Amino acid sequence: MIRRGASSRVRTWPVVVSLLACTRAPSPAPAIADVAGPPPREPASREASPREPAAPQTPAPPSPPRFERPPSWPPELVFPDGFDPADTSLTVGEIGDLRLWQTVEGTTIDALATAWAQALEANGYSLREPCAQQPTHACAWTGHDRVVALEVAPGWRDGSVGATVQWLPAGHRPLAHLPGPCVKPPQRTREIDVRSSGIDQQGEFRQGEAHWSLSTRPSVDLDGDGRLDVLVPHAKLGSCPWEVPHDVYVMRGACGHRLGTVVGSIEEPTFTAPFHKGLRDIHTSASWASGARLVPEHHTRERRYVFDGRALRLVQDLHRSGQCHHCGVSSCTEP
Secondary structure (H helix, E strand, O other): OOOOOOOOOOOOOOOOHHHHHHOOOOOOOOOOOOOOOOOOOOOOOOOOOOOOOOOOOOOOOOOOOOOOOOOOOOOOOOOOOOOOHHHEEEEEOOOOOEEEEEEEEOOOHHHHHHHHHHHHHHOOOEEOOOOEOOOOEEEEEEEOOEEEEEEEEEOOOOOEEEEEEEEOOOOOOOOOOOOOOOEOOOOOEEEEEEEEEEEOOOOOEEEEEEEEEEEOEEEEOOOOOOOOEEEEEOOOOOOOHHHOEEEEEEEEOOEEEEEEEEEOEEOHHHHHOOEEOOEEOEEEEEEEEEOOOOOOEEEEEEEEEEEOOOOEEEEEEEEEEEEOOOOOEEEEEOO
């Protein structure tokens, strides 16, 4: 039997005399000193050093989206990166004009004009003169034996911006001399109210009103120098907008040469029409409805003007008419 006491000594009690005679008592174990050791040391407190603020990470600008170039586009046609060709329309003229229309949502006139300037410069074109800012952003570029005319303006849809870019035919040179004096086109504006009424397809009577403002304005580049030429409405002739004659001034800087008069709205074929004696043919059209009878008469009139070296001449005048059950008959007044 083994008994443990307060001390750590171990004692063996004899049980049998013979066992005691044959067994040596073990050496006493060293006593454990009852002295307390040094108190535990607390780890020295470490004050956290202030961390340097992390430098702000500037995100890399997103790469512009890449779009596939239409395979039908001519190789000389330049187009800025990051824009979708699906938002464009291209006309290839019979004498080599390339005319591109672009409509972009969510951008500004300055941003779109800058994108086109960078694309043209990157492809070897040089700005011919400072860009005009009013009434639209307009520039002319030269390179590769061509003139490129750029116009950027508010688009037809709300919040959109439109660009018109035209590569004139390679090797084209505008007329060095134009007939008549070079004068400043008169600044003129006519305000016309147009009221229309008629029976719609449900048999209901409808009426409406529209306001037209006809003013001196850049319209179309007739001589192919990269600058828009000016139309000036007549002060008195014509009562409805489609009847008002406009004088045509081919511009040379701030002055222009008055070369004739046209009637009707300028139509798209004019912008890429062939040159005759140095000026493009001008195509105009007008449409309206008339008559006090139950069924109105609808009219369409198409005209073509050609420059003969001295003035614009009317060479074609087509007038078609027919009954139109649901056309609105119009009347015009000036305030």
